[in-house]
Structures are given as C-alpha cells and as structure tokens.
Amino acid sequence: MAEYAVLQLIRHRLPGLVVGLLGAGAIWGARSFPTPPGQLYGPAMFPTAIGTGLILCAVAIAMRQAPTTPPLVEADAPGGRRAALIYAMAPALVLVMFEMVGWPLLCAPLVAGLLMLAGARLMTAILVGFCISVFTWVVFAMVLRVPLPRGPLFFLPY
Amino acid sequence: MDSFLRALTLVSDPVVLLTILGSSIFGMMVGCIPGLTATMATVLLVPFAMYLDPVSAIASIVSATAMAIFAGDIPGTLLRLPGTPASAAYVDESYRLAKAGRAGEVLGLNLVFSAAGGLFGTVVLVAAAPMLADYALSLTSFEFFWLSVLGLSCAVFTVGDNIAKGCASLLFGLLLATVGRDYTSGWPRFTFDQPDLLDGLPFVPVLIGLFALPEILRTVRSLPQGNAVRMQQGTRIFAGMGVAMVKWFPNFVRSSAIGTFVGALPGGGADTAAWTAYAVSRRVTKDPESWGKGESLEGIIDATSANNASLAGAWIPALVFAIPGDTITAIAIGVLYMKNVNPGPSIFLENAHILYAVFITFFIANLLMIPLGWMAIRAAVPILRIPRRLLMAPLLMFACLGSYAVENSLFGIGVMLACGLVGYWMEDNAFPVGPCVLGIVMGRLVEENLMTSLIKVQGDITRFFERPVATGLALVTVIIWLWPLFKRLWRPKISVT
DSSP states (O other), X not given: OHXXXXXXXXXXXXXXXXXXXXXXXXXXHHTTSOOOTTOSOOTTHHHHHHHHHHHHHHHHHXXXXXXXXXXXXXXXXXXXXXXHHHHHHHHHHHHHHHHHHOHHHHXXXXXXXXXXXXXXXXXXHHHHHHHHHXXXXXXXXXXXXXXXXXXXXXXXXX | OHHHHHHHHHXXXXXXXXXXXXXXXXXXXXXXXXXXXXXXXXXXXXXXXXXXXXXXXXXXXXXXXXXXXXXTHHHHHHHSOOSSGGGGGGHHHHHHHIIIIIHHHHHHHHHHHHHHHHHHHHHHHHHHHHHHHHHHTTOOHHHXXXXXXXXXXXXXXXXXXXXXXXXXXXXXXXXXXXXXXXXXXXXXXXXXXXXXXXXXSOHHHHHIIIIIHHHHHHHHHBOOOOOOOOOOTXXXXXXTHHHHHHHTHHHHHHHHHHHHHHHHSTTOHHHHHHHHHHHHHHHHOSOGGGTTTTOOOHHHHHHHHHHHHHHHHHHHHHHHHSOOSSHHHHHHHHHHHHTTOOOSTTHHHHSHHHHHHHHHHHHHHHHHHHHHHHHHHHHHHHHHHSOGGGGHHHHHHHHHHHHHHTTTSHHHHXXXXXXXXXXXXXXXXXXXXXXXXXXXXXXXXHHHHHHHHHHHHTTOGGGGGOSHHHHHHHHHHHHHHHHHHHXXXXXXXXXXX
16 A cells, blocks of 8 residues: 555656756756857747746646545556557557558558457458558558658559 | 638639538548547648648648537537537537437537537637737737737646646747757757757647647547437438527527637637536526436537637637637647748738638638538448547558658658657646647747847846836736736635635
C-alpha cells in the first residue's frame, strides 16, 4: 500500500519535474544566443522569458496537492496497451524502412498487421491493406505528385 | 464589390466546389466516429490543403469542421457516445429520446438547428469582422502585443481547472515556435545544428503528431463501442420542422448568439459554446420538470445551435486580429500563413477576395449540411457498426504520409512521431494540448510585436501602457491572471457568512 502511495506521489510530481527541466533547458540554451550590437534585447530574451514561466508553472504543478481518490480512467480493451505500443512503433518502422522497401510494399503488410492486432480477420486485413496501399499511391503519388519511394516496384507510375 | 465578385468567381470554380463537397463528406465521416474530433478532421485535411490554393484550402477546413460538429450528434443520439466533444453537453437527453423511439425527430432537429446556428454565426461574422478590422487598422504593435497575450491568457483559463498545466502547455507551444532563425537577428535558435530546423519546426507534422497520433493510440487502447439504437423504418426526419422552427425560435436566437460570442473568445470553442448554451437554457426554461427524463428537446436545440454558431464566431478574432478563437482556427491561420496570406486587419485591404470567399464558403457549407446530413442520418446505423479500432490503421498511414508529403522528407515523419509521443504523454498527465497549438501558431506574432515594441521604446517598459487601449487590454489581462487569487480570497468569506 505504501509502495502504491509512493508511486502515486512520483507520478503526481513527475510532470512538474519534466516542465521544470524543460524551462531550465530553455534558459540554458538561450544563454548562447548573442545580443546584436547596439540593442538592449536579443534572440535570447523571449526563450528566457518562456523558460522562466515554465519553471514557475513547474513549481505550481509540483506544489498542487495530490488527489486523494484515484482518477476515473477509461478501461482498456484486453491487449489494448500492447496494441497501442505497437501502433506507436509503426511510424518508427516507416521511418526506417520507407526508402528501402518503398511505400506500397511497406504500407500493405503494415496495415494488415495493425488491423489484425485491432481484431480484424486475416483475409479482411490483407484485402484492406492492399486497398489502402493502392489508394494512397493513387492519391499521394499520382494525384498530389508526392514522390513516394517505389522500392523494388520501380515500374509504378507517378 | 469587385472583391466580392472575385470571391464569388473563385468559390464557383468546380475544383473549389468539389473540395467543399469532398471535405464535407470527410468531415461527416470523422464526426460520426466517436472519439475522432473536428480538430482531428482538420489536422488530417491539412496535408491535402497544402496542395490547394488558399481559397480551396480554407474552404476544405470550414466545410469539414461544420459537418463534423453536426455529425458528432449522430453517435451521441444513437450510441450515447458523442462523436465530437461539442455534442457531449446534450448526449444523455438525446439518447433517452432515441430510446423512446424519437431518434429521427432528435436528429432532424439537430440537423436543421445546426445549419441554422451556423448561418446565424456566419451573418454575425460577415457583419462584425469588417467593422472590427476598420478599427484594428489604427492599432499599433503595443495593442497587438497585449491582444495576443490576452487571447493566450483566455485560452489558458478556459481549458480546465489546472491552470498551471494549461499555462505550461501554452509556454511549451511558444517555446516550440522559437525553434529556427530568430526574427530580429537571424540567429538560429534550438536547431541543434540540424539544417531541417532552420526554418522552424514543420507545422503540419507537429499538428498531426500532437492531435492525431494520441487519438489513434487512445482508440486502439480503449474498449469497443456498444450497439446503436435502431431507427424506425420510414422515419420522416423533417416532419413537423416548420412548427418546431417557430416554437423554438427565441431559444435558437439566444443560443446562437451565445455560441457566436463564446466562439469569438480565444480558447472558447464549440464544446464550451454548447455547454454554456445548455446551462443557460436549463436556467431559463419554463418547463424544468421535463429535463433529464427524455422528454425535453429544449436543451438539445439550444446547444446544437450554439456549437455550430461558434465555428463562425471563432473566425472573427482570427481574421481581424490573427488571434484564433479555437484550435481549428489556429490550424487554419497556420495554413493561411503557409500560403503567404497573413490574417489581421490588413487582409481586408490586401486579400479581401479571400476573406469574402471564406464568408461564402461558410454559407455554402451550412446549406450543404442539410442534404448531406440527411444522407448521413440515413446511413448512420450501418456506419456506426464499423468498429472504430479498425479505422485506426489506415488513419495512421494517412498521418505518416501527410507528415512526409509536406516537405517530401522523412524528417516530417520523425517530427510527427516525436510530437505524437509528447502529445500522448501530455494527455496522459492532464496537460491540455489546445494551448500548445495556440502557442505554436501565435508564438511568432507575440514575439514580433514584443520585439518591435521593445525596439521602439528602447527598453522603457512603462511605454507599453501609454496608449489607452493598450492599458485597458493590459488591465484585463492582469485581472484574468489574478482572478483565481481573488476567488481563493473570496471563498472563505462566503463560508463564514
């Protein structure tokens, strides 16, 4: 029980700490911005003011009394947390594989995999993945002329 | 008159009309899906808007949001899940009426009064914006600085009870806006030697990250929605509408006026407008007994008129002072800046045709709402059967592509991912994201006006209060910031007496 209380306290104080560090980082980073000759204020003035404001906010957030009752939290679906984590990693996968694999070959299996994770059937997921891949290629590459990487499918039209 | 005719020609272009139609359908679909907000619809539209001319870009945002706000009423009535937060105020009453077999009637009234509320707000926008702009032309950087600070302060104080977190979110947005070359000296700030950051953080990926990614992750995590209430076959949605329009006309006028006013307040937004109109309606109703029992339509009509009226209201400060009334207009202002159209009083002189085109688009979007809304109500039950979790994978792909497409660079996807994780953490820790976006959009304006004023007065801060309007605005700002303290000092006195 005491361990739970300590965890709650850390959770309650952590946002204040993060905001405070951000403010301190802004002030520290702004120290290196030079003031133009003959002027009283330079590029450091605004970020320094923001950083000071963030530190004041951090103090106010951290000083606020922790709630005595647990907040009402929307219930997660079974496996929802894991699914959300994988969804969050999907853009990172796109970032790494985009140019190497090309958009169409990356999009179709990625959508199918994510759909199955969200509860879709295998065939539906594959079909939707394929359709999304074709649709996004037509809209972005062919209509909007975005040079999406083609990967091994170099014959695809723009 | 020339500008108006030019605007009419621009809007009657088939591409613009098709954009309005397409965006309206898109907004309707997003609004129908519980959990996806009108802001989400706007954010997902922005990458496409980048490829359109300024009129089409703004037309797409205006029509999508108007439709999304109405469409949010559909799952609210049939599922008791508001499609957008703007429908949350009256969702219980709507659902009770739907369960009593009056779903068609409620949705019909929602549709007609939403469209009418939107038109009311547009009339006020058309009348008020040019008058205010005339006056705004006489304002200097001092007044604009205080106006911006006042707008941002209002945004902080309307987001919830934790003002410190709202303020931190706003300051974080302002800090993000400082990334890139400094306005006065050209010195690179917080760029970490990355050439991609010299022109600042890319706006679209930041937006998609802050709004879309957290919403996608939250939807994937949450439990699926329940079953929709069935609508009776052959329900005539518009039956008795004429009588209802006459009967509820005073309510409509009062609530639309409230909605437009709340929408025009920075940080107000459609949901605050709906809650305010609902609360006023409840206080002044002549039939309080029927409320909360699934018998009264009064609160629904009032709130649904107000939330759509607020959309046009939010454009008044956005166009006249470049101070957005809500998150959606903040995004729209960002799009206008990217299109080299600077909002503010000078827009009435330099780009009046774009302004009139926005007005015309508001009228078209609200009129188009009637047929499209009718179709959406008819198609609602099958649409609501699609589990919303299954829509998240395609939306995630659109988010990645939208972030990439703006500058054809993987950097955009990286920024989107980083901002998405930050946005998720912020929401998880009860930091409102709206003020952060306002900060990003208005950061440059605030800093420009501050630096211009400081250079003018050579550091003499007292001259910020020399002009009467600037002093008045500064006073109001100070009162807003001191208000929580006044409240705290006032409370014990009340309890003693």
